[in-house]
Amino acid sequence: MSADCPPSPDVSRFAPLDKCVRCGSCRAACPVFDLTRRETDAARGRLARIRRALAAGCWTAADREALSRCLLCGRCADVCKAGVETTALVQAAKEDAGCGDGLIGVVAEALLADDAGLSAAVRRYRRFARWLTRATPEASGLRLRFALPYLEAGRLLPEPPAISYLDRWTGRPAQGGRKIALFLGCGAGRLFAGVGEELDRRLATLGLTAAVPPQACCGLAAWGVGAGQAAVAAAAAWVEAFSGEEWEAVLAPCASCAAHLQRRLPALLARTPLATTAKGLAARVEDAHAWLLREGGRDELAGRRVAVHLPCHARRDVREGRAVIAFLRRSGADVVELPKEQDELCCGMGGSFGARHPRLAQRIGRRKLEALLAAGPELIVTTCSGCLWQLRDLAASLGVATPIAMTSTGRR
Amino acid sequence: MNLAKELAAIVGADGVLTEAGDLAAYANDSRVEGVPPRAAVLPADIAQVQAIVRWCAARRTPLVPRGAGTGTVGGATPVTAAIVLDLSRLNRILAVDADNRLADVEAGVITGEFQRAMEAQGLFYPPDPASADSSTLGGNAATNAGGLRAVKYGVTADWIAALDVVLADGQSIRAGVRTRKGAMGYDVASLFVGSEGTLGVITGLTVRLLPKPASKETVLGLFAELRLAGEAARQVLRGPVTPAAMELMDATAIAATQGRGGDALPPGRHALLLDVDGQPDAVRAEADVVADILRRSGAEVRRARERAEAELLWSARRSLSQALYNLRPQRSADDVTVPVSRLVELIEGVASLARREEVLQACFGHAGDGNVHVNLLYDPADANEVARVKRARDELFRLTLRLGGTLSGEHGVGLTKRPYLSWEQGPALIDLQQRLKRTLDPLNILNPGKVLP
Numbered sequence: 001m002s003a004d005c006p007p008s009p010d011v012s013r014f015a016p017l018d019k020c021v022r023c024g025s026c027r028a029a030c031p032v033f034d035l036t037r038r039e040t041d042a043a044r045g046r047l048a049r050i051r052r053a054l055a056a057g058c059w060t061a062a063d064r065e066a067l068s069r070c071l072l073c074g075r076c077a078d079v080c081k082a083g084v085e086t087t088a089l090v091q092a093a094k095e096d097a098g099c100g101d102g103l104i105g106v107v108a109e110a111l112l113a114d115d116a117g118l119s120a121a122v123r124r125y126r127r128f129a130r131w132l133t134r135a136t137p138e139a140s141g142l143r144l145r146f147a148l149p150y151l152e153a154g155r156l157l158p159e160p161p162a163i164s165y166l167d168r169w170t171g172r173p174a175q176g177g178r179k180i181a182l183f184l185g186c187g188a189g190r191l192f193a194g195v196g197e198e199l200d201r202r203l204a205t206l207g208l209t210a211a212v213p214p215q216a217c218c219g220l221a222a223w224g225v226g227a228g229q230a231a232v233a234a235a236a237a238w239v240e241a242f243s244g245e246e247w248e249a250v251l252a253p254c255a256s257c258a259a260h261l262q263r264r265l266p267a268l269l270a271r272t273p274l275a276t277t278a279k280g281l282a283a284r285v286e287d288a289h290a291w292l293l294r295e296g297g298r299d300e301l302a303g304r305r306v307a308v309h310l311p312c313h314a315r316r317d318v319r320e321g322r323a324v325i326a327f328l329r330r331s332g333a334d335v336v337e338l339p340k341e342q343d344e345l346c347c348g349m350g351g352s353f354g355a356r357h358p359r360l361a362q363r364i365g366r367r368k369l370e371a372l373l374a375a376g377p378e379l380i381v382t383t384c385s386g387c388l389w390q391l392r393d394l395a396a397s398l399g400v401a402t403p404i405a406m407t408s409t410g411r412r
Numbered sequence: 413m414n415l416a417k418e419l420a421a422i423v424g425a426d427g428v429l430t431e432a433g434d435l436a437a438y439a440n441d442s443r444v445e446g447v448p449p450r451a452a453v454l455p456a457d458i459a460q461v462q463a464i465v466r467w468c469a470a471r472r473t474p475l476v477p478r479g480a481g482t483g484t485v486g487g488a489t490p491v492t493a494a495i496v497l498d499l500s501r502l503n504r505i506l507a508v509d510a511d512n513r514l515a516d517v518e519a520g521v522i523t524g525e526f527q528r529a530m531e532a533q534g535l536f537y538p539p540d541p542a543s544a545d546s547s548t549l550g551g552n553a554a555t556n557a558g559g560l561r562a563v564k565y566g567v568t569a570d571w572i573a574a575l576d577v578v579l580a581d582g583q584s585i586r587a588g589v590r591t592r593k594g595a596m597g598y599d600v601a602s603l604f605v606g607s608e609g610t611l612g613v614i615t616g617l618t619v620r621l622l623p624k625p626a627s628k629e630t631v632l633g634l635f636a637e638l639r640l641a642g643e644a645a646r647q648v649l650r651g652p653v654t655p656a657a658m659e660l661m662d663a664t665a666i667a668a669t670q671g672r673g674g675d676a677l678p679p680g681r682h683a684l685l686l687d688v689d690g691q692p693d694a695v696r697a698e699a700d701v702v703a704d705i706l707r708r709s710g711a712e713v714r715r716a717r718e719r720a721e722a723e724l725l726w727s728a729r730r731s732l733s734q735a736l737y738n739l740r741p742q743r744s745a746d747d748v749t750v751p752v753s754r755l756v757e758l759i760e761g762v763a764s765l766a767r768r769e770e771v772l773q774a775c776f777g778h779a780g781d782g783n784v785h786v787n788l789l790y791d792p793a794d795a796n797e798v799a800r801v802k803r804a805r806d807e808l809f810r811l812t813l814r815l816g817g818t819l820s821g822e823h824g825v826g827l828t829k830r831p832y833l834s835w836e837q838g839p840a841l842i843d844l845q846q847r848l849k850r851t852l853d854p855l856n857i858l859n860p861g862k863v864l865p
Contacts (some may be wrong), residue, residue: 018741021734022442024482024546030521037500037520039481040429045437052436062431079545081734260816 002361005098006056011054014094020047024088028286031346032069032073032363041069042088043076049091059097067094069357071350071364072224073312078344082209091226096376100144100227121154128157135160135167138232141221145386155372156393165189165196169212171312176208183238183285185257187385188406195385197409199288202297210251215241219268220260224351235268239278250281251288253406255324255383259278259317261285289383290320293327302332309368309391311367311384312346324383340347342371346381349390361387365394373402380404414477419495422463426785427454427501438478438496442543443745444486444827449688450474450736452496458576458584459617460558463496464614465857466582468495474860477609479520482543484745485826486607487555491861498573502615505529505670512588513621514573518750519550519614536624538565541822542730544653550614551800556606558747559777560657560688560729563649563780565622567822568605580853581639593659603848608824609859611852625689628656629699630722632677633684638662638763638775641682642756644709648686649752651705653698656687658780659729662759665774665787668735669728676724684711685729687722731829732776733785740789742774742806748812749783749821762786769804771797825863833865 026043027033030296033042053059076086094100126145136142146157166189180203180340188195196212203210205331219234238261242250252258262285269278271317292298306328314321326383327333337343348354348364368390378403382388391404419428428451429435435448450473455461474494481488490496502518505526510517510533517526523537524544530537541547541559543768553575558567565571576586587600601795602613617736635641641660647831648658661683671678677683684706688698716722736743750758759775765790766773777785788804809819809832819832836843846864849856 019737022440022481023543023734024442024480026544027480028525036426037498037503038429038433038502039452039498044481045434048437048439051432053434056432060431060433063433066431066433082737092842165584210629350832 002352002384004060006057007059007096007269009238012090012341013188014050014054016084017047017051019082019161020044021082023081024389025079025081028076029074029079031073031348032071032360033112035360035363036345040066043080043084043090046085046090046093050089050137053093055098064097064099066096067097067099067226068353069360071312071346071348071353073346073350074316075312075344078316083233091223094125094264095225095228097226098224100225100230111402124157128160131160135159135164136186136190137216138239139219139222139230140190140217141219142186142191142229142353143364144221144352153362155358155396156396158247158389161193164191165193166215169196170214172209172212174209174211178208179246180208180210181242181245181247181250182210182212183215183242183250183252183257183261184220185252185254185385187389189215190255192385192388192406194250195406198405199251199253199340202292202299206297211245214242218257218260220256221351222408223260223264223268225305232268236272239265239269239274239281242281242283247281247284249284249286249291251291252381253288254320254385255287255311255314255318256386257258258285258287259313259321263317264317264394269353277339287318287320287323287383289327292321293320293323293330295322295367301328301329301390304333304379305336305375305377306333306381307336307338307372307375309347309372309380309382309387310343311382311387313342318319326382328381336375336377338371342368345371347390351386352392354386362394362397366388366398369394369398369400373400377402382406414711415451418467419451419464421452422467423455423460426679427456427725428452428546429454430811434440434541438481438498439490441486441488441826443484443780444489446486446489446491446527447493449490450493452498454498454501456501456819458502458578461502461578461613461615462582462584462796464495464497465578465580468857469581469855471532472799472857475613475857476615476859477554479548479554480522480543480546482547482551483555483826484572484823485820485828486581487534487824487826487859487862488551489827492826497613499548499615502550503548506616506680508535510535512590513623514618515621516618517549517618517633518616519548519553521549523547523552524774530621532613534624535596536622537619538622539568539571541568542733543762550560551603553614554607554609555616555824556822558778558781560778560781561661562778562783562822563658564654564656569602571620572601572605572617574618575604575614577604577612577614579612580858582853587661588746606824608826608863610849610863611858613858625656627692627695628689628722629695630688630716630725631686631688631699631706632684632714632716632725633706633709634678634680634681634714635683635709635711637683637710637758639756640710641684642759644684644706644780645755647705647709648702648753649780651701653701655689655690655702655780657685657759657778658781659777660784661685661732662774664772665732665736665737665776668738668774675719676728681793685725695778734789736774736789739774740791742792744786744788744790745820745823746762746805746808746823747777747783747823748786748817748819750812750815750817751779752780752782754815755782755784757812757815758817761815762808765804765807765811769807771800771804773804776837778821784819815848816832827862830863830865833863
């Protein structure tokens with residue numbers, strides 16, 4: 001992890017670097033720059049770093065550390081007047097620099113350490129790590145997202161359910177005459193109770209039961225940290241899990257999982273025998289709220305004031321990521337509008353960012369949570385399990401009682 | 413590393429960057445490539461800026477002040493193993509005095525964020541450089557940045573009441589007044605405006621404000637010939653209405669925006685885009701007057717029916733600089749400025765010199781100020797084309813001076829205009845500036861190698 005390494009000879013994926021005209025518009029858009037004010041934390045500075053490393057023929061440990069300070073939220077790409085897909089460049093650099101290498105297995109390492117003299121926080125972390133190794137598949141992105149610094153910053157660990165939704169329902173067939181499958185994702189499927197159950201209730205009003213095929217991780221967390229091979233392996237496992245039957249739609253309550261599957265599955269598997277299947281499946285992955293909205297599903301939220309934290313992936317990557325707002329409105333909710341700048345603000349979790357840079361993540365997240373709370377909602381809804389976890393953690397540390405949920409009833 | 417440790421003692425460890433990848437981000441401004449500095453330092457208050465300047469003075473180490481690095485002439489580009497003083501952390505709006513229409517700000521406040529913060533209070537900070545979404549008020553002052561609203565409201569210099577400046581010996585001064593006028597002593601604040609960090613480090617500003625105009629209308633004139641657009645701009649300024657902005661865009665520039673979010677501007681013609689602002693009734697009447705002048709000058713006139721439509725037009729205008737890279741990999745971007753009455757001669761002259769040297773060119777810019785951004789587009793890999801651009805650019809400068817203009821309306825001198833200062837200014841004037849520089853910065857540590865020959 002600490003050694004320098006040369007860039008791969010194929011630099012074609014860094015070609016878009018040349019499109020950057022260094023205007024600096026990305027600076028003011030970056031939530032990390034907003035706190036640190038370092039050029040090197042904004043996209044323009046990151047691209048300068050990548051250019052330098054490619055020219056010098058060497059990725060350093062400092063490069064890996066600096067690249068991990070990007071949320072991949074994409075706000076820089078949104079404001080880029082030259083149309084540079086900055087997040088794709090940073091991810092490619094992370095992969096090329098080997099950022100993911102040292103992260104895989106962090107959880108297992110924590111378990112191997114000697115027990116003597118550990119702080120209460122570290123003991124708590126080890127209990128959680130034991131749950132992680134027992135209750136999640138090895139490829140689960142959750143394992144990349146609970147590095148030790150996270151806890152040292154005084155953050156809370158979620159309380160895993162005794163029996164998760166996937167423990168209970170994996171293997172359930174579809175009923176009601178339509179071939180609908182659920183992909184919960186690691187957060188909603190294993191860690192946070194209630195998401196799958198709420199989705200089931202919504203489907204039941206349409207007379208449907210969705211199938212729950214055996215499933216692991218979408219691979220987004222691995223992709224985000226630059227663990228390219230792990231991301232490809234996760235993608236392949238995902239395709240194999242969902243290719244057994246001809247699904248009409250695969251519903252994902254987590255917009256980040258859905259975005260990753262829709263947008264990257266075919267590319268990740270392009271050079272494998274699964275390429276065609278992956279393409280077909282990616283087209284059938286649906287943001288669960290988008291599908292429910294189209295099919296006439298609804299909830300009963302008459303008169304309830306709801307603030308929505310739109311995950312970055314819902315905002316810019318997933319198809320129809322804003323559908324959750326229309327869904328809530330159709331369900332009778334009074335959905336509050338946030339000013340554009342606050343609406344676009346990332347929660348600060350950013351995959352493994354929250355684990356690697358917990359204090360920065362907290363400061364970014366607090367701004368977003370305060371903006372959401374300022375609207376005086378009875379309920380906060382977000383459609384990503386990473387955002388959910390981040391916002392709940394911050395709410396708990398601030399003593400905020402407003403329920404925060406991925407599905408609309410706000411059960412905690 | 414000794415250097416890092418000593419600087420960290422001033423600003424804290426997280427305010428000093430010395431790692432190669434970090435420094436790569438500080439080796440240039442938005443257009444001019446230099447060398448990585450020895451360190452980038454991010455002070456958080458004036459006392460820290462003073463300490464850094466003293467540290468540099470004691471070691472004769474060159475110091476390059478930097479706002480957001482959005483300049484285009486190399487003003488913030490280090491050319492030696494310097495210390496870059498990044499003022500981004502001085503980003504507080506300290507006080508807003510609505511009664512006296514003043515605000516006290518630190519130098520690193522982002523201009524666009526300041527504009528929005530003032531508008532939220534019913535106030536208005538008029539200077540509006542195209543880089544406003546990222547550039548800083550301190551950087552705007554150090555370059556005397558212009559922008560889109562200069563035709564009616566003037567440039568940054570016109571809105572500065574006072575400046576906090578750290579001098580080359582580490583002393584901090586406040587020059588200027590908090591009153592509407594002031595006549596005590598020399599106008600020292602003005603000396604630092606546009607000095608590009610060569611005379612002192614601007615750390616804070618007291619800027620003037622206006623009440624926010626209640627209403628705004630946007631008028632677009634489309635012309636078959638660029639000459640007609642230039643002539644129309646002159647006619648508008650001869651008329652009774654001073655537009656808040658009047659921007660010229662030639663057909664080449666407009667073509668570059670197509671398919672890049674700039675589709676609001678129809679291709680194939682040249683455009684004048686105008687804003688009129690003020691009280692609602694007056695604005696409507698004034699927009700009618702402007703539209704009428706444009707029509708009589710041969711334009712097809714369109715008026716934005718709602719704000720969103722106007723925003724699309726302005727956003728297309730703001731995207732022009734970047735969009736030009738769609739046409740060729742590189743551009744020279746000179747902000748030559750002539751008296752408005754000579755605008756047509758300038759754009760016709762540019763067309764003919766570009767034809768002569770067979771260089772693709774695009775003109776856009778602030779027609780109301782006679783400030784045209786002349787872009788000569790080329791491929792840096794083509795040595796022959798590079799040579800033709802160089803000749804065309806020299807010819808452009810001679811033409812500008814013949815028309816009674818100046819070689820930079822708003823970008824400044826920095827590195828790239830430095831060889832041309834003597835084209836425009838006489839030896840006695842340059843000598844005076846050199847003596848000023850020696851007096852204020854006898855050790856020559858402040859942004860050496862910039863502005864003056």
